[in-house]
Amino acid sequence: MNLKQLSHLLGLSQTTISRALNGYPEVNEETRQRVLQAAKETGYRPNRAAQRLATGRSGSIGLVMPIAAGQYSDVHFGEFQVGLAEEALRHDFHFVITPANPRDEEQAIRWMVASGNVDGYYLAYLRENDPRIAMALSLDVPFIVHGRSIGIDADYPYLDVDNLGAFRDAARLLLDLGHTRLALLNGPEDLDFAIRRRQGVETALAERGLTLDSKNIRHMLMTDEQGHRAMVELLEGDNPPTAVLCASTVLALGAVRAIMRAGLTLGRDISLIAHDDELPMLKPENFTIPLTTTRSSLRAAGIRVAQRLIAEIKKSEPSPPRRELWQADLVVRASTGPAPRK
Structure with missing residues (x-):
């Protein structure tokens, strides 16, 4: 199934179908859902190169994965990525993963953005006075921080736990x-x-x-x-x-x-x-x-980061909040009890 065939099937112009699939606000919700359902049933997937030419977007979220000799894989990072992937899949967004030595993360982000292969990206594993934030603010690409950085004014988009x-x-x-x-x-x-x-x-x-x-x-x-x-x-x-x-x-x-x-x-x-x-x-x-x-939940955080980043990329209305601080629940079970007597 190609775009021309889908256009003939639905009785809609190719432009309308393309705009519906790419989230343009001028396409009403009823038409959008009709197009999405037909694309799902017929197995239609837009040509990525054509989509990029038409919208100026790559349909990809970028992330830098720090890796170094002797470094352990991190189950926490994986759980967050599952949430991010779940939400990206709902919007037909892909991942561009760039491995980098932790010392070279800033340069890796610059290369990733300069390539034009990502519409936005997120930062993780924030450190005190993290220089990546100033760098990200200087680049003309949407980003969001998972966490915060002590020592830097919180005037940047983030999602963090208290x-x-x-x-x-x-x-x-x-x-x-x-x-x-x-x-x-x-x-x-x-x-x-x-x-x-x-x-x-x-x-x-x-x-x-x-x-x-x-x-x-x-x-x-x-x-x-x-x-x-x-x-x-x-x-x-x-x-x-x-x-x-x-x-x-x-x-x-x-x-x-x-x-x-x-x-x-x-x-x-x-x-x-x-x-x-x-x-x-x-x-x-x-x-x-x-x-x-x-x-x-790390998975819920991954979902929310993807929601906010994709909304910023698509310029959705209303705009997502710039800063979110989630409260953790304290769940009391049997591992805590009175201090033992001396």
């Missing part, structure tokens, strides 16, 4: 249960979300006249192995913590294994709260002792 608020509330819960020796198993220390989560714990402790002992803080790649190793170190140290906060259920998986091997009972001898990105293969309620969590 990481500080989530971990402040989680730490308050532990403090209300009588815990004063808290530990934090966190993501890489240069990443914005990890900085804010640490600030959240420190804020809650400061409210009670307490501080977060630097010996009880671990920054790491968020893997099961890293979580296990860090938890073993904490439990073997002097005056070990009675409660621990984990930046991911993946870290918590390793931490719980270390706790069990030490002969401790979660929720009685030591409490644990993890951040739950709603990873489908690692549900906190399915742990032997269900985990208390702060919860925010």
Whole structure:
């Protein structure tokens, strides 16, 4: 089925069909849905080169995937991408993925934009005073940031979770249960979300006249192995913590294994709260002792980022909000309990 045949089938001009498929606002919704349904039933797909000539758009979202020797694959990145892909598919958008060494991300983005192969892109893994934001603002291509960057005024399009608020509330819960020796198993220390989560714990402790002992803080790649190793170190140290906060259920998986091997009972001898990105293969309620969590869906974030980026590319009305800050849910389960008596 080609465009001419589809035009004859529907009794519509080729221009109208092209505009309907590409989301032009002057095509009414009834006609648009009729065209979309016919395209689906007949298997029609627009020629990408012709579509680009007609609309000036490539129909692609760009992303730079940081990769380096010895770097682990990240299940969190994958879950976010699934959400992004789900929404892109609904709008017939493709991905242009550019692998780059983390040190070369800015140049990779410039090359990607200069190629003309993307209509917009998103930034992830934001760092403090991240230079990519100023660069993105200087380029004449829509973009959105998944996260934020401490030290930079928030006058850029972003979607983020209130990481500080989530971990402040989680730490308050532990403090209300009588815990004063808290530990934090966190993501890489240069990443914005990890900085804010640490600030959240420190804020809650400061409210009670307490501080977060630097010996009880671990920054790491968020893997099961890293979580296990860090938890073993904490439990073997002097005056070990009675409660621990984990930046991911993946870290918590390793931490719980270390706790069990030490002969401790979660929720009685030591409490644990993890951040739950709603990873489908690692549900906190399915742990032997269900985990208390702060919860925010990475897949939902991916869907929303794609919605906003595609709306900006298509100049949809109304315009999406420039800044979104999602609140995480605190879900209390059996892994938290009163501080053990001395």
